[in-house]
């Protein structure tokens with residue numbers, strides 16, 4: 001009886017201690033700060049990315065991580081096409097950027113060009129796949145008819161995947177040798193996913209939710225203000241905590257940038273990747289108080305959304321030999337977890353993956369740890385390409401507001417964050 005009671009108290013003690021390790025209040029505070037309007041989507045207008053970098057640097061200092069080099073900053077430059085404003089009024093209704101329409105990130109500036117409209121003939125297009133001759137005739141005709149006009153690409157109604165895929169790329173045909181200012185209005189029933197471009201195109205492309213297409217379409221007003229900045233400056237924020245053994249290094253990385261702000265629409269990027277950044281800071285807080293086995297270097301990368309540029313710059317300008325990295329854990333999209341975790345490179349580093357699965361089954365923390373092969377889709381990639389053992393871990397589930405203005409803190413599921421944190425910590429301790 002006595003022993004039993006003792007065991008129960010001991011268990012409760014452990015559970016309380018576990019709950020306290022993860023600072024839920026701090027996690028939420030970081031999320032709220034990084035997604036606030038003042039950070040302007042941590043992108044390319046209103047010094048959004050820079051403000052986020054400065055905030056993170058302060059958190060590194062407050063938490064007690066030391067700079068790896070002489071300071072926390074690693075600066076680099078790159079070209080970026082900044083979409084500052086984009087407006088579109090169709091059939092008398094002004095559409096909302098990010099959810100009703102977006103513009104292709106390589107678009108150039110335009111204001112209501114006076115050119116006539118050419119409506120792409122989707123019916124003949126689908127029929128043109130019946131024979132080589134029909135395809136040729138269609139292309140010749142389309143090339144001729146579209147010249148000197150704004151182009152409307154209506155939604156395509158087909159179940160044939162290859163035809164649909166080909167159509168998605170069709171607008172690229174109009175980009176060649178472009179000299180005048182004209183616009184493409186492409187309607188699609190796909191989810192609108194905003195992104196960034198490092199180059200500026202010769203043409204402007206609006207991508208519009210198919211539900212706004214009508215047979216008597218009237219495009220009343222449209223404009224895009226785009227600026228190609230050839231030397232945008234960003235900075236990675238890097239700090240370290242010494243371990244018991246400092247010959248080897250464990251890297252915890254997360255990108256803190258996002259897509260920025262277009263017109264008055266902010267892309268808060270709560271899941272992508274304020275959540276991973278908040279997780280990184282929570283792990284930092286923990287390891288300052290609990291000395292790790294190996295030195296841990298925390299890398300908060302900039303410009304991931306522009307093409308994994310921060311991590312790419314780092315591996316070409318490392319602060320210490322990459323061969324010292326025992327393992328890298330990259331955190332991106334940590335805002336869910338109700339369906340468990342996915343591990344990119346899981347099938348490459350089987351031993352470590354199996355350990356992660358074992359740790360999870362011991363504590364029954366998360367529903368499932370899913371395995372995936374290599375994929376160059378986040379900051380782990382440039383390291384992996386240089387032979388650094390690495391995982392990219394992301395949460396599964398959630399509402400799926402990927403790269404749109406609804407990726408807000410209120411749409412995250414934070415119930416699983418303490419469990420994800422515990423598993424990550426256990427895994428890092430097991431390396």
Ligand SMILES: [Zn+2]
Pocket residue numbers: 272305403
């Ligand atoms: Zn992203």
